[in-house]
Amino acid sequence: MLFKKILVAYDGSEQAKRAIDYAADMANTCGGFLVVLTVVPRVTIPVFPEEGYGAAPLTNAQDFGDYQEKMRAMYQMSQTEVMKDIAENFPKLKAEAILLEGRPSATIVEQAEKNGVDLIVMGSRGIGGITGWILGSTSRRVVESCTKPVLVIK
Ligand SMILES: Nc1ncnc2c1ncn2[C@@H]1O[C@H](COP(=O)(O)OP(=O)(O)O)[C@@H](O)[C@H]1O
Ligand SMILES: [Mg+2]
Structure with missing residues (x-):
């Protein structure tokens, strides 16, 4: 079978949900394996005042840590929900959830290479x-920098 292992990139957006529908259906029909990857974007602290947040006292760095935690919790919750939906709709499908922090595009490409996936499925737009x-x-x-086949759902 051509697409044994499918990686779907999920950011919680409506379009990514549609990507999940396609990816889960394909993996299920092919008797394949589904990897649901969610990347929590990193909250960055600009170092130089003229770049914005850096103007805030350094003691506020703690707030950014809290913010990062909140981001992670939101993405985590959204991923957990979608894994439940997948299990309900495709009870026989083997699926794995991966949650990582980092730059979304680079992390998606990296994980696709690392996990030896045969296809990446993603939405054309996200929560941006x-x-x-x-x-x-x-x-x-991802389309520009990945060697794997990419299916972009519109
Ligand atoms: N943080 C993320 N984690 C996993 N997948 C993501 C993430 N961000 C985007 N994607 C994937 O990329 C698709 C397109 O999103 P993106 O290019 O970020 O559009 P936008 O600029 O509208 O946010 C999404 O539908 C999703 O499949
Ligand atoms: Mg986005």
């Missing part, structure tokens, strides 16, 4: 909203 591009920056970067 409409910026005038047909593809969001994550999907564009």
Whole structure:
């Protein structure tokens, strides 16, 4: 079978949900394995005041740590929910959830290579909203930099 192991990138957006529907259906039909990857973006602290947040006293760094925790909890919750949906809709499908922190596009490419997946499925847009591009920056970067086949759901 062509697509034995399918990685779907999930950021909790409606479009990523649609990507999940396609990926789960394909993996299920192929008797394959589904990897659901969610990447928690890193909260960054600019070091130089002219770049923005760096103007805040360094003691506020603690707030960024808290914010990172909250981000992680939100992404984690959304992933857990979607894993439940998958298990309900495709009870026989073998699926694994991976939650990592980092830069979404780079992490998706890295994990696809590392896990030896045969196909990456993602949405054309995510939670970043409409910026005038047909593809969001994550999907564009993955398509441009990954050697694996990529299916972008519109
Ligand atoms: N943090 C993330 N973790 C996992 N997948 C992601 C993440 N961000 C984006 N994706 C994947 O990339 C697709 C396109 O999102 P993106 O390119 O970020 O668009 P936007 O600029 O609208 O946010 C999403 O539908 C999802 O499949
Ligand atoms: Mg995005």
